[in-house]
Amino acid sequence: MFMSLRLYNTLTRSKIDFVPIDPAQVRLYACGPTVYDRAHIGNARPIIVFDMLFRVLIHHFGADRVRYVRNITDVDDKINARAAERGISIRDLTDGTAADFGRDTSELGTLPPTLEPRATDHIPEMQALIERLIARGHAYEAEGHVLFHVPSMSGYGGLSHRSLDEMEAGARVEVAPYKKDAMDFVLWKPSPGDLPGWDSPWGRGRPGWHIECSAMSWKHLGEVFDIHAGGIDLIFPHHENEIAQTCCAFGNPVMANVWMHNGFLQVEGEKMSKSLGNFVTIADVLKDWPGDVVRLAMLGTHYRQPINWTLKNLQEAEKALASWFDAAGQGAESRPAPAVMAALCDDLNTPQMITEIHQLRSQSARKALAGTLDFLGFRPKLFEHWREATAPEPSMSIEEIEDLLEQRLAARGARDFAEADRIRNLLAERGIVVKDSPQGSTWEVAR
Ligand SMILES: [Zn+2]
Structure with a gap:
């Protein structure tokens, strides 16, 4: 028997007792990085938090019974722009950044997920999903684009608990003329010239971001799975759109039973941004601190609360x-x-x-x-x-320190504890900490 695992579900806005669909294969999906730049410390939060969830699930159900999928988004307009800016190929940029990400996460000491699928390896699955959505009347083709028609889904907005009016107000900024509704979002878009593209029934093109996660989770976890996780900033529109795509493609009421979201991260009380000069990559932090310290510092705040990342x-x-x-x-x-x-x-x-x-x-x-x-x-x-x-230099010579330690040992042997304490304090004043253990006394420089 094990204690029940209670998780806060964004979908119901309540803590629930977690019961997997199939205890022999517990299925967890987390949105992974878009590999165009080094991951920042805010990106480290979901990695660290959902690694803890992975460990707890493994403890409950067994290591070979938990399947944790965290994707790598390697097709995205940010990637195209950055590769052009740096004058390197898209493949070089995404391979290099994905390798950096792998190094960062292993230095942090998080467990590797069961699978880290790459979006570009799942284009056929994305196209199959889009074809299903068109066939079921949830998507339409317009000027080389395929769009998901949001009003075709009743219950859209159920994860973010927003009304359509609220969402439409946000979507109206710049509405492409080929959209039937301001809320409609891109599943597939044309790729002209040298942009990455794949042949499709709708012409040469590339996927929208949201369809990538629906395709990868479907392929590796099925139509409905246990837990979908990610940062709070992904609830709308990304997760809302993943739900719309997956549920409408298969005619299921849910995509995942439990949705978990980690809170925002600030750095020394301010929003992290390149313009404020407080943009910190995981690699920057790992230059100064071991991965375990970084991980523990992140876990000091409950994952649903905003975290203030400080020295x-x-x-x-x-x-x-x-x-x-x-x-x-x-x-x-x-x-x-x-x-x-x-x-x-x-x-x-x-x-x-x-x-x-x-x-x-x-x-x-x-x-x-x-x-x-x-x-x-x-x-x-x-x-x-x-x-x-990284130990600081001692303020006394090693001979002096060891000499004093020997005198202290002799004092203790003679049960002259006042003298032993005097020597300990003398060392402490000079920044030398004495540690006693059954194996003897050792010293280190105070930090
Ligand atoms: Zn995603």
């Missing part, structure tokens, strides 16, 4: 990890402590999870702590290596 969060995460690794036993089985699991099963309550890990540390529950850290994928060796490589 202070990173420093606190570093301190917490150092104290946990110090206190953890060795060689424990990879298993989360029950209180940690309970926090995660409550809609991924990671702030509570962190509180529970601090509890394990203060209770000296060394094995439970080690098992929990291992379950979470924290890597003590990498962390220790980083701390050694």
Whole structure:
């Protein structure tokens, strides 16, 4: 028996008990990156958050029973523009950026998804979906474009809980003349000249963004699956349109039973933007901090809340990890402590999870702590290596320090604890921290 997993479902705006369609194959889809530039720290949030969900699902149902698909969008007008700007081929840009993304996520210490399909490998599936939508009266061709006709779907807007009026007001800015309705969105568009294009019944063209996710999730997870995840900014229009396409193509009432969305990210209290000069890539952060610190700093805020990404969060995460690794036993089985699991099963309550890990540390529950850290994928060796490589220079010579430590050892041997404490304090004043353990005393430079 395991504790029930409760997840907040954007579709119903409530926490639900998660029950998979098929416990032998639990299916999760998350929208992945559009590979035109290095991923920024805001992109790291869904990767880190839904990695935690993946770990919890694996714990509940078994590693070979969870299928996590996170796509790579490698056909997009931003990609075309960037490749032209840099004077490189589209394939070089998307391959290079996808490889960078793979390095970033593995340094962060997130588990690789079961599958990372690329959009350009799924053009036939996209075309099949579009043909179905046309045949069922949900899409039409106009001037080389194929558009989804939004009024053809009752219940459009059910995820974002917006009325059609509200959405139309937003869509009216610039309406292409070939659209029957201002809300209609592109499934397929013509590709003139040297833009990437594929032959289709509607002429040489390329897909719209939304149809890519409908095609990849259909191919790898089926018409209806368990959980669809992504950033809160994707709810409208991207996820709303994915639902419209998939539900209307197959005549199903839902695309995924549960929809999960992570909140926005700000940097030091401000919206991140290139013009403000506070645009931070994952690679920038990983230059200064180990991946585990970055991951823990992200998990310090509940995923549905907006997060303020600050240097202070990173420093606190570093301190917490150092104290946990110090206190953890060795060689424990990879298993989360029950209180940690309970926090995660409550809609991924990671702030509570962190509180529970601090509890394990203060209770000296060394094995439970080690098992929990291992379950979470924290890597003590990498962390220790980083701390050694970045340790500040001591303010005294090593001979002086070791000399004082020997005097302290002798004082302790003679049960002169006042003298031992005096030496410890003397070292502390000079920024040297002494750590006592059953194996003896060690020292490090305070940070
Ligand atoms: Zn998507």
